[in-house]
Structure formats: C-alpha cells, structure tokens
Amino acid sequence: MNRRQRLILTIAILASFVAFLDGSVINVALPAIVRELGGGLSTQQWVVDAYLITLGSLILVAGSLSDVYGRIVVLRVGLIGFGLASILCALAPNAGVLIVARAIQGIGGALLVPSSLAIILSTFRGPAQAKAIGQWTAWTSAAFIAGPLIGGLFVDFLSWRLVFAINALPIAVTLWLLFRLKQRDERETGIAIDYPGAILGVLGLGLPVFALIEQGNYGWRSPVIYLSLGLGIVAFAVFLWRERVAKQPMMPLGLFRVRNFAVGNVATALIYAALSLGGFLLAVFLQQVAGYPATFAGLATLPVTVISLLLSSTVGALAGRFGPRLFMTAGPILGGVGYLYLLGMGAHPDYWTQVLPGVILFGFGLTITVAPLTSAILGSIDQAQSGIGSAINNAVSRVAGLVATAMLGLIIGSRLDVSGFHRGLLVTALLLILGGVVSAIGIRNPAKTVPAVPPGHSAGL
Incomplete structure (x- = not known):
C-alpha cells in the first residue's frame, strides 16, 4: 500500500x-x-x-x-x-x-x-x-x-x-x-439520479414511522395517524414500482432474485431490528430504571466489543472455509438466548449475575453472525455490483432499526418499566432467533471447487 x-x-x-x-x-x-x-x-x-x-x-x-x-x-x-x-x-x-x-x-x-x-x-x-x-x-x-x-x-x-x-x-x-x-474527481457520464424514487422513499419510511411513534399521543382513530400510515404505505408501494420500471433505479430489484442476497437481507432486517431495539432498551433501562450512571450503562456492553475484536477475523476465516450458513444460523440464535437470559433482570439488577452473562452470550452470537452475513450477501452477486449490493444491505439494516425503534411504544407502552422492558427483551430475542431460522432455511453455502484429477489417476476408491 x-x-x-x-x-x-x-x-x-x-x-x-x-x-x-x-x-x-x-x-x-x-x-x-x-x-x-x-x-x-x-x-x-x-x-x-x-x-x-x-x-x-x-x-x-x-x-x-x-x-x-x-x-x-x-x-x-x-x-x-x-x-x-x-x-x-x-x-x-x-x-x-x-x-x-x-x-x-x-x-x-x-x-x-x-x-x-x-x-x-x-x-x-x-x-x-x-x-x-x-x-x-x-x-x-x-x-x-x-x-x-x-x-x-x-x-x-x-x-x-x-x-x-x-x-x-x-x-x-x-x-x-x-x-x-x-485528487481530481472522476465523474461518470450517463448517470441519472432517481429523484422521484428518493422522495417516495422518504415518504414511504417517514410517514409510517410518524404514525407508529405518535399513535400514543393522538390515538389510532385520529386522521393524523391513519392517514399518515396509509399514505406512507402507498408511497412505499409506489417506490417499489418505481424501482422496478426506472431505467437507472437506485435499488435494482433484480438483485433480490439471487437467493443468498434476498435471504441474507431478510436476515439482516430481523437481526438489525433486534440490535437497535435491544440496544435502545438496555441503555435506557439501566439508567432510567436501574439507576446506573451513563458511563456504566455504556460499559455494560463493552464485552461485546472485546469479543468482536478478538474473534471477528477468526470467524470470517472459518466462514470462508465452511460456508456462512451454520454461522448465520447459530449466531443469531445464541444472541437471542443472551437476551432471554436478561429476562432475569428486575428493577435493581446485579450486573455480574443478571446482566453480564446475557451480554457475553449476545456478544458471541453477534460476532459469529456479522462477517458471515456480509460474506453471504456480497459473495452471492457479481463483483461489479458489490457497491450497490453493500448500499442496499446498509439501507436495509438502517430501515430495520428505524422501524423497530418506531414500534417501541406498541411494545413497551408509554413509559419504560420492568414489565415493558421484559416485553421488549422477548421481541428482541424472537427477532434474533427468527433471523437464525431464516438463515438455516434459506442460505446456501457456495459450491466448493473440486480440483481436477490428473490423467491416469483415480478420483477415489
């Protein structure tokens, strides 16, 4: 370099x-x-x-x-x-x-x-x-x-x-x-920006999110809520139609005909919705209910960082050798078990016995998942499409987190207490486990290349 x-x-x-x-x-x-x-x-x-x-x-x-x-x-x-x-x-x-x-x-x-x-x-x-x-x-x-x-x-x-x-x-x-x-900038010629698609995307995401967040203040019967939700759903449907017929779509829907790309993005949506929901719940609950200082609430998830830094490259190498399916199945399910363990937390949890073991299980599950997930998605499409493939996967993960956070009011109620926290943990665990199940059913390991047998040699017994 x-x-x-x-x-x-x-x-x-x-x-x-x-x-x-x-x-x-x-x-x-x-x-x-x-x-x-x-x-x-x-x-x-x-x-x-x-x-x-x-x-x-x-x-x-x-x-x-x-x-x-x-x-x-x-x-x-x-x-x-x-x-x-x-x-x-x-x-x-x-x-x-x-x-x-x-x-x-x-x-x-x-x-x-x-x-x-x-x-x-x-x-x-x-x-x-x-x-x-x-x-x-x-x-x-x-x-x-x-x-x-x-x-x-x-x-x-x-x-x-x-x-x-x-x-x-x-x-x-x-x-x-x-x-x-x-560095002198290189500009491509013949590229059209899909402004209508961008506007439809913002409306298709923003209006339903507004309805989900504000339904607790206005109620589902309010025109402000049901019109926002309905118009948002229509806008998102038109967005998908636009991306199908546009000459230069910002999200080529044809990529989703590739099995591992499509299934991998479904798994991404489930897993990253869980990450956003669980991360929000744990950070806020430890401070507002359990009374932890903000620094300690941040330190609570530090084992996830340590595990990721120590094992990510090893997991990536193993996934490259054995294929991503096993890792994408076991990782999210293990992470879900970690969140189920956190159900033992009350209003005043002991960190060492009620929080740390669940965080460690989740950390191992996340580390086992991330590199194989990225490899399965980007490895399933042509290298020339890796840029847009990565962008789509990144957008899917952000939108999943967006929707999960918007649905907090439906899951936990108007304020976060122990019972609402437990409901949120169950939803988080379910999303992670579903991500593992989807991967187990839908992901296919790449076919291994069999070396050619030299002339005059037997291929096997």
Missing part, C-alpha cells in the same frame, strides 16, 4: 467512523436529553429515528450523486453538512430543534458512507481491495460498538450536548486530509 492509498483509506475510515459512531453513541445520552428537554419516550424515539429516516432513505441515491458530482465533492459536502448539523444538535434549545438537526445529520451520513466505500473500490484492486474493505469494516464496526461507552463518559463527566461534539475532530482531520490528497 503506497502513501496515496494509505491516505485514501484513512479518509474513507474517518468519514464512515463519524457516521457509525453517531448512530450508536446517542442511546446512552437519551435519558439525559429527556431530563433537560422533556418529551418522554416519543422524544427519545424521534431523536433516534429522525437520523435513521434520512440516512436509510437517502443512502441509496447518494451513490448516484457520487457518480454524477464526484466522490470527493460529495464526501466533502457530507462532512461539512454533518459537522454543521452536529453543532446545531449540541446547541439545540428544545427537542424540536434537536430532532430537525438529527434529520440533517442523517442526510450528511447518507452522503458519507457510500462515498467513502466508493473511493476504496476505485483505488484498490484485487486482494488489496479486499484487505482495505476489511479494515474499513473493522473500524466502522468498532465505532458502532464502542459508541455507548464514549457517550456514557461524556454524559456523566461533561454534558450530553458534547456527545455531538465528538464529531468535530475527525471531521476536521478528514477535511484536512482531503485537502492534502489533491
């Missing part, structure tokens, strides 16, 4: 690190935000989902924007927009401003992730590309997993507002590195 390649890889990692860190750091800050700004559970849901709505619905069209306007330009705009939105989040005088700022952050995040991966794909080739993508994946995964601990430290010792200021330094460093790179 030469100096220019190292610089590009560093830029790609830092840009994505910002988006993934912000997506996970927020959970431990939610109780502190509500204490200062008010609003209860619905405010907590909106602070999470406002970000995921724009991120999940625009991450696909962002790939086309990179092709039309240039990857470096889009990356720079995403960084600046994300940074300004982060400052607005930190200074928000009320919950409404914070929620709008989080939506703007999601737009910036949608520009960052595809663009950062695209500059890796255009810079590296062959084994070097696989290694670069592996490093990018490792760092972004570490950001997502370590976020709760970092957020807890800021909330307890500084302020929840400074959780958003975490982004300032990596954004500034990335912009400086882009200036040093001085």
